[in-house]
Amino acid sequence: MQIDFRRSGGVTGITLKCSLDTEQMSQPEAELLEKLVRQANLPNASFDSRQRRVDRFEYEITVNGPEKQQHLLVGERELTPDLRALFDKLLEISRRKKS
Amino acid sequence: MCQGFNPIHCVVPPIVLEEIARNGSERQRDWALRSLGRDSSIRAARLQNAAKRGRGPREGADTLAVASVPQPYRRIRDAQNQENVAGPIARSETDPPTEDPAVNEAYDGLGDTFSFFLSAYARDSIDDQGMPLRGVVHFGSDYDNAFWDGRRMVFGDGDNELFLRFTLSLDVIGHELGHGVTEDEAGLEYWGQSGALNESMSDVFGSLVKHHKLHQKADEADWLIGADLLGPDVSGEALRSMAAPGTAYDDGVLGKDPQPGHMKDYVNTTQDNGGVHINSGIPNHAFYTAATNIGGYAWERTGLIWYETLRDPLLRSTETFQRFASFTVQTAQRLYGPASKDVQAVQAGWNKVGIIV
Numbered sequence: 001m002q003i004d005f006r007r008s009g010g011v012t013g014i015t016l017k018c019s020l021d022t023e024q025m026s027q028p029e030a031e032l033l034e035k036l037v038r039q040a041n042l043p044n045a046s047f048d049s050r051q052r053r054v055d056r057f058e059y060e061i062t063v064n065g066p067e068k069q070q071h072l073l074v075g076e077r078e079l080t081p082d083l084r085a086l087f088d089k090l091l092e093i094s095r096r097k098k099s
Numbered sequence: 100m101c102q103g104f105n106p107i108h109c110v111v112p113p114i115v116l117e118e119i120a121r122n123g124s125e126r127q128r129d130w131a132l133r134s135l136g137r138d139s140s141i142r143a144a145r146l147q148n149a150a151k152r153g154r155g156p157r158e159g160a161d162t163l164a165v166a167s168v169p170q171p172y173r174r175i176r177d178a179q180n181q182e183n184v185a186g187p188i189a190r191s192e193t194d195p196p197t198e199d200p201a202v203n204e205a206y207d208g209l210g211d212t213f214s215f216f217l218s219a220y221a222r223d224s225i226d227d228q229g230m231p232l233r234g235v236v237h238f239g240s241d242y243d244n245a246f247w248d249g250r251r252m253v254f255g256d257g258d259n260e261l262f263l264r265f266t267l268s269l270d271v272i273g274h275e276l277g278h279g280v281t282e283d284e285a286g287l288e289y290w291g292q293s294g295a296l297n298e299s300m301s302d303v304f305g306s307l308v309k310h311h312k313l314h315q316k317a318d319e320a321d322w323l324i325g326a327d328l329l330g331p332d333v334s335g336e337a338l339r340s341m342a343a344p345g346t347a348y349d350d351g352v353l354g355k356d357p358q359p360g361h362m363k364d365y366v367n368t369t370q371d372n373g374g375v376h377i378n379s380g381i382p383n384h385a386f387y388t389a390a391t392n393i394g395g396y397a398w399e400r401t402g403l404i405w406y407e408t409l410r411d412p413l414l415r416s417t418e419t420f421q422r423f424a425s426f427t428v429q430t431a432q433r434l435y436g437p438a439s440k441d442v443q444a445v446q447a448g449w450n451k452v453g454i455i456v
Contacts (some may be wrong), residue, residue, distance in 0.1 A: 009371050010243070011246060011265070012262065014348075054246060055275065056246055089260070094279070096352070
């Protein structure tokens with residue numbers, strides 16, 4: 001499973017992002033991510049549910065799995081608990097220093 | 100445009116307001132005096148004295164003169180690390196400082212921003228109608244952001260690695276409350292160029308609030324946004340630089356500051372509402388260039404030009420950089436004369452970033 005993720009906006013205007021392939025990750029972390037993606041119930045087609053709110057975060061995720069591609073653009077106020085759990089994990093990965 | 104809660108505010112002439120101030124009920128006297136007192140005149144103060152003390156001889160000086168000067172009304176709540184803006188009140192207007200530095204920083208920052216707008220532009224709070232200044236601190240957990248939600252300013256504590264607590268930054272506080280002013284005046288749509296202008300106005304206001312607090316002239320200021328927020332290990336100076344867009348940070352986690360300083364580098368993107376925090380670098384640099392050319396305190400002439408442009412009734416909510424620039428020149432011509440050095444400096448500022456006016 002390939003995941004492209006970014007969080008942009010906020011007063012800082014700074015984008016945190018990561019691109020990863022779960023097949024190149026440790027098994028525990030890969031399994032966790034795949035579980036979080038399933039639980040997040042991403043739409044099968046590209047969907048933009050952002051509402052233009054001043055200095056709030058916006059998130060974009062693209063997941064390329066074995067059978068389908070999923071894509072979502074969403075504002076922080078529209079996050080479900082499952083989306084938040086997935087994005088918190090991806091933000092943790094995004095904060096790791098790039099080598 | 101009349102936006103007060105009482106439509107009579109907008110149509111009642113001063114002479115009638117004075118009669119109401121003398122003879123009305125307490126509530127009627129309060130709003131009539133508020134309307135008259137907007138220009139902080141001694142006359143309004145004397146009316147207030149007469150209203151409160153009856154028609155007898157006045158004793159002593161106009162000690163109530165200060166009551167006609169608008170005052171902030173602040174209330175800070177503590178979200179207790181939940182995403183809840185209705186947490187317990189931590190500090191209200193005139194309460195002494197608490198033991199929580201975030202509460203005190205929010206309280207002081209809201210007050211400094213209020214004082215700036217009143218002193219520089221005779222603006223009574225965000226809406227020029229004495230809107231209470233509400234703040235919420237400790238929002239969320241490791242929340243590295245602050246925002247204005249239309250009614251209040253909300254502060255995160257940061258994650259203490261990339262970002263420190265957001266109450267530390269006076270220019271960010273001014274930035275967020277500046278969004279309220281822009282929303283009240285031009286309502287610049289938060290997308291594309293109008294959104295970048297919205298962001299730029301907030302960076303301008305945030306900078307001017309800080310300059311005002313520090314008594315800094317244009318050539319003494321650092322023109323950085325959010326310099327107080329970056330964590331100790333972040334490679335960078337600030338979130339943004341109005342003096343040198345694109346140079347604020349270059350960090351292994353945050354990446355490199357993406358702001359352009361010229362139209363030739365304008366970023367076409369669908370991210371960040373069409374790059375509102377990115378392309379704001381262009382009008383930011385135009386303001387910085389004009390302000391440093393004009394000299395002195397930036398809020399006095401350049402800031403006034405930008406502020407009066409924002410209040411121009413012909414400014415559209417979907418304004419482009421080009422049209423906004425033209426408006427600033429027209430405002431400068433109106434304020435300082437068509438051949439003034441201010442007009443030339445404003446033109447030079449926009450020309451520097453590739454917008455010809």
